[in-house]
Amino acid sequence: MDDIFEPRRKKFFRVLRTLLPAVFPALLCILFLAAVSRTSEGALEKEQTVLLQALEHGAVQTYALTGRYPESLSQLLEEYHITYDRQKFVIEYIPSGSNLFPMISVLPLEEDKGGIL
Numbered sequence: 001m002d003d004i005f006e007p008r009r010k011k012f013f014r015v016l017r018t019l020l021p022a023v024f025p026a027l028l029c030i031l032f033l034a035a036v037s038r039t040s041e042g043a044l045e046k047e048q049t050v051l052l053q054a055l056e057h058g059a060v061q062t063y064a065l066t067g068r069y070p071e072s073l074s075q076l077l078e079e080y081h082i083t084y085d086r087q088k089f090v091i092e093y094i095p096s097g098s099n100l101f102p103m104i105s106v107l108p109l110e111e112d113k114g115g116i117l
Contacts, residue, residue, distance in 0.1 A: 044088070044108060051084050052106045055091065058082060059102060068098035 006014075058080040062070050070076040073093035077083075084091070092105040 055104050
């Protein structure tokens with residue numbers, strides 16, 4: 001009979017105490033998943049940047065040693081033993097001549113956005 005005349009404030013806190021053990025772990029899981037997702041996105045961007053820097057450095061190094069830029073991407077990858085995950089990135093290498101810096105792009109392949117695997 002006390003429950004019928006229980007004030008709204010007391011009833012709210014009683015319901016909150018009942019739901020809190022179920023809601024709190026769910027919130028923690030959501031925060032954890034968001035943090036992991038954010039970290040993996042940052043790692044992919046860093047990997048892309050490092051790969052681009054390695055390719056550019058290799059092209060400049062070849063020019064410094066031979067007086068000409070690499071003629072193809074395969075030559076650059078082979079000479080400097082550069083490896084990358086072909087499931088994550090595609091590299092665009094467009095030579096502009098033997099004495100002009102080539103156009104180099106590293107593009108991520110995103111599975112969830114329709115990228116090609």
